[in-house]
Amino acid sequence: MAVSEIRQATVKRKTSETDIALFLRIDGSGEAEVDTGIGFFDHMLKSFAKHGLFDLKLKVTGDLIVDCHHTIEDVGIVLGEAIKEAIGDKMSIRRYGDIILPMDETLIMCAIDLSGRPYLGFESTFTADSVGYFDTQMVKEFFYAISYSAGMNLHIRKIAGENDHHIIEGMFKAFAKALDEATVKDTRIKTILSTKGSL
Ligand SMILES: [Mn+2]
Numbered sequence: 001m002a003v004s005e006i007r008q009a010t011v012k013r014k015t016s017e018t019d020i021a022l023f024l025r026i027d028g029s030g031e032a033e034v035d036t037g038i039g040f041f042d043h044m045l046k047s048f049a050k051h052g053l054f055d056l057k058l059k060v061t062g063d064l065i066v067d068c069h070h071t072i073e074d075v076g077i078v079l080g081e082a083i084k085e086a087i088g089d090k091m092s093i094r095r096y097g098d099i100i101l102p103m104d105e106t107l108i109m110c111a112i113d114l115s116g117r118p119y120l121g122f123e124s125t126f127t128a129d130s131v132g133y134f135d136t137q138m139v140k141e142f143f144y145a146i147s148y149s150a151g152m153n154l155h156i157r158k159i160a161g162e163n164d165h166h167i168i169e170g171m172f173k174a175f176a177k178a179l180d181e182a183t184v185k186d187t188r189i190k191t192i193l194s195t196k197g198s199l
Contacts, residue, residue, distance in 0.1 A: 028055030052176030076145025097182030106161030
């Protein structure tokens with residue numbers, strides 16, 4: 001990869017429910033400027049940027065007067081689109097990434113294949129209906145939206161965990177680490193890591 005080829009994307013999406021402007025740099029350093037209107041969601045997305053060493057700028061005006069659903073789901077759609085655009089033709093990338101990430105009593109497994117084929121495997125339980133203004137039901141919806149718009153095979157599973165804040169944060173961090181690993185360029189991979197020749 002030439003130095004000038006920094007992998008990044010800007011995606012804008014406006015509907016009657018949400019207005020989103022997102023900038024993502026895959027080859028970043030963890031810088032984040034995030035304002036979704038949902039404090040806990042901002043905390044999660046900043047964690048995603050920090051631990052994946054991505055740069056993320058995100059401004060959302062959503063219909064929070066309804067609830068958090070459209071805002072969280074639509075950010076998932078837009079973030080997935082930005083990931084897909086930023087990684088481009090997937091030349092020389094590792095393609096697979098995985099981690100078992102601990103956070104206090106919580107243990108989260110995340111595995112990614114940037115296969116081009118969307119799939120979400122998600123298994124978790126939560127105790128509370130929400131953390132702050134973030135509904136725990138929306139965690140799966142968020143990752144589902146990403147997996148479909150990015151075209152990635154994504155498995156996330158809670159192995160252990162009691163505290164919903166830890167469980168969700170563990171998932172965002174694990175997703176970030178696995179995605180970082182999957183998107184890293186390996187100098188030994190001269191083309192695209194598939195016997196088909198494309199992903
Ligand atoms: Mn936290």
